[in-house]
Amino acid sequence: MGWKARKLTRKxxxxxxxxxxxxFAVFPFYHMTLTxxxxxxxxxxxxxxxxxxxxxxxxxxxTKLIWDTGFLTWIKNSLLVTFLATAVSLVIGTIAAYAxxxxxxxxxxxxxxxIFVTYLVPTxxxxxxxxQVVNWLGLADSKWALVVTYPxxxxxxxxxxxxxxxxxxxxxxEECAMVDGATRIQALWRIVLPIAVPGLVxxxxxxxxxxxxxxxxxxxxxxxxxQITASVGVTQELIRGDIYFWGSLMxxxxxxxxxxxxxYVFFLDYYVSGLTAGALK
Amino acid sequence: xxxxxxxxxxIASRPPLRARFRELLDREAFLxxxxxxxxxxxxxxxxxxxxxxxxxxxxxxxxxxxPSQLVGLRNFINLWQSDAFRQTFQxxxxxxxxxxxxxxxxxxxxxxxxxxxxxxxxxxxGAVLLPWVIPxxxxxxxxxxxxxSLYSVVNWTGIHLGLMDPPGPNWLGQKYYAMTAVxxxxxxxxxxxxxITILAGLVSIPKELYEAAEADxxxxxxxxxxxxxxxxxxxxxxxxxxxxxFTFSDFNIVFVLTHGGPINSTHLFATLARQVGLExxxxxxxAAISLYLFPALAFVVWAQLRFIRRHAN
Numbered sequence: 001m002g003w004k005a006r007k008l009t010r011k012x013x014x015x016x017x018x019x020x021x022x023x024f025a026v027f028p029f030y031h032m033t034l035t036x037x038x039x040x041x042x043x044x045x046x047x048x049x050x051x052x053x054x055x056x057x058x059x060x061x062x063t064k065l066i067w068d069t070g071f072l073t074w075i076k077n078s079l080l081v082t083f084l085a086t087a088v089s090l091v092i093g094t095i096a097a098y099a100x101x102x103x104x105x106x107x108x109x110x111x112x113x114x115i116f117v118t119y120l121v122p123t124x125x126x127x128x129x130x131x132q133v134v135n136w137l138g139l140a141d142s143k144w145a146l147v148v149t150y151p152x153x154x155x156x157x158x159x160x161x162x163x164x165x166x167x168x169x170x171x172x173x174e175e176c177a178m179v180d181g182a183t184r185i186q187a188l189w190r191i192v193l194p195i196a197v198p199g200l201v202x203x204x205x206x207x208x209x210x211x212x213x214x215x216x217x218x219x220x221x222x223x224x225x226x227q228i229t230a231s232v233g234v235t236q237e238l239i240r241g242d243i244y245f246w247g248s249l250m251x252x253x254x255x256x257x258x259x260x261x262x263x264y265v266f267f268l269d270y271y272v273s274g275l276t277a278g279a280l281k
Numbered sequence: 282x283x284x285x286x287x288x289x290x291x292i293a294s295r296p297p298l299r300a301r302f303r304e305l306l307d308r309e310a311f312l313x314x315x316x317x318x319x320x321x322x323x324x325x326x327x328x329x330x331x332x333x334x335x336x337x338x339x340x341x342x343x344x345x346x347x348p349s350q351l352v353g354l355r356n357f358i359n360l361w362q363s364d365a366f367r368q369t370f371q372x373x374x375x376x377x378x379x380x381x382x383x384x385x386x387x388x389x390x391x392x393x394x395x396x397x398x399x400x401x402x403x404x405x406x407g408a409v410l411l412p413w414v415i416p417x418x419x420x421x422x423x424x425x426x427x428x429x430s431l432y433s434v435v436n437w438t439g440i441h442l443g444l445m446d447p448p449g450p451n452w453l454g455q456k457y458y459a460m461t462a463v464x465x466x467x468x469x470x471x472x473x474x475x476x477i478t479i480l481a482g483l484v485s486i487p488k489e490l491y492e493a494a495e496a497d498x499x500x501x502x503x504x505x506x507x508x509x510x511x512x513x514x515x516x517x518x519x520x521x522x523x524x525x526x527f528t529f530s531d532f533n534i535v536f537v538l539t540h541g542g543p544i545n546s547t548h549l550f551a552t553l554a555r556q557v558g559l560e561x562x563x564x565x566x567x568a569a570i571s572l573y574l575f576p577a578l579a580f581v582v583w584a585q586l587r588f589i590r591r592h593a594n
Contacts, residue, residue, distance in 0.1 A: 011397075011398060011399075011400075014394060014397045014398075014399060015399065015400065017394055018391075018394050018395070018399065018405060021387075021391050021394070021409065021472075022405065022408050022409065024469060024472075025408055025409050025411055025412055025469070025472070025473070026408050026411060028412070028420055028423045028424060028427065028469070029411065029415070029420070029423070031423060031426075031427060031434055032420075032422075032423035032426070035423075035426060043432075044432070046431065046432065049437075050432065050434040050437050051434065051437075051438075092319045092320050092323070093320070095316040095317075095319070096316055096317045096319070096320040098316060099312070099313045099314075099316035099317050100317070103309040103312060103313035103316070104309050104310075104313070105309055105310045105311075105312075105313030105314055106310065106313075106314065108313060111317055111321070113586065114324065115320070115324075116586070116589075117582055117586075118324050118328050120523075120526055120578070120581075120582050120585070121328060121332075121578075122526060122527060122530035122551075122574075122578070123532075124530045124531070124532045124550070124551035124554070124571070124574075125332075125335070125530060125551075125571050125572075125574055125575070125578070126328065126331045126332060126335060126571075127555070128335065128338065128554065128555075128558045128559070128564060128567050128568050128571060129331035129332070129334035129335045129338060129568065130327065130331045131559075132331075132334060133326075133327065133330065133331055133334070148327070149327060151323055151327075152323065152324070152327045152328050155320050155323060155324070156320075156324075159320060183303055183306060183307055184306065184307050184312060185306055185312075209414060212416060213415075213416040213417060213418075215416075215417065215418045215532070215533050215536075216532050216533070216536075216551070216555075219536075220555070220559065230416075231416050231418045231419060234418075234419060234422065235418050235419075235422060235537055244425075244426075246426055246429075249422055249426070250422070250423065250426065252419075253419035253420070253422050253423055256416065256419055257415045257416060257419055257420075260414055260415060260416065261414075261415070264407070264411075264414050265407075268403065268406070268407050268410075271410060271414065272406060272410065272477060275410075275413075275474065275477050275478060
């Protein structure tokens, strides 16, 4: 066997080894989508092949989900909470990160450590007392409770990620602008931020994903059908007692993932670089 | 740095307020605190304060809608003597240990594969990362259906491949199978993070080291053991520390897949805390369960800070 043929065989072998990992990663999504498109008759037929649609596809579960449940409201709530929480966290995170990366002031070191420790606090540690705080703020059972509480995990994350990006902007560039008469804030706005755009996109993207995917706070702080987010709605409202409507459930899971999938398709490279830069949750 | 501005201010006999403010904003000792204040306030009000409340709750007999009294460590002692909590305590370590081991071994394997010359590199990476981006509770709902006692596609496939005897295990209804299912889903969801981060570590290892090792007659296994693994250590340490925290404190997977059952066999600290603290209303006890997480978390955070400091210097 020639050198080239051996190389090709090796390459094919590598692909065969990757294949099980790919199947493991993607199959659940394939099966979810498939289930959401099946007619109930086939879905609950124990002799049917679960890997294919053999008795014709249907959009019935989707129409039922959209017209007979509060699904659209949940999506709207999710969008509102996610956009607001992301925007607030990005602004607060950006200025905090700039201060930590660039400025020398009292206790800057311990503040940096504090941010990092907060970043590592899991949401499942604090949801019980935080529910009390939410009550006191008068935000019980309101989506605004989520707008207020999501920044608690988004800001540390954005700050941590952006600090890394700001440190890569050479100090001299900024100093040059300031020698030319720009104030520090002008230098930040006109020089540093434009250079750090990839970092900002990355932070925005991850903040959006983290808040869209958040569950335990949403589950604890909201319960009325007009206040809950998509993930709470799909997992709580579509299950009546012990009865699971699998078709609608899977349709809900698929549709509620769409915004993230769209972002993901367009910004895959940012996801990869952000994941490795921030070492994420 | 800001000399130009300072001079401008001195020349004017009474600097206008705006100019004085501008000058103030150029001082690092002023601007720094101003910039970190919003984040600081938020963290104090919504992280530090609730944490103190959690400590207070755990030391009291707080119950939803009733005034509470301090009861010392009674919650912690009562919990330690209850079967449900002991089961949870054990579950948390089994779950974390099993998932972390699998994620580490599979993550390194997958990263090594992704580091090879592959066709459709981008598409493959995209597919591998997918479980990590899709909302966890929604994909876990898909897994719940895949493990359904009557229509499980896992069992159907297993039976048709001759790996299982019909009707196959009742994944979510039997003790050990339920734990296996929960671990499997955690591995599925956490593997992308391991693989992609370790891949970044692999890419940064200089090619010359491998060439030198090969010239010295080292085989593929020896090269992995003596070159790859030692140089990967920092990345592995960070990944393991991060993932330990979020595996140990996991809520979503267990809550959707098994709700802690059957008979508490898959409960983790977070899911038990929710059940006790919110569903039965014993906030004090619920907070105490959450706080049992704390020593483990504190240790990991400490280890991580130490590690980062040592590598930063």
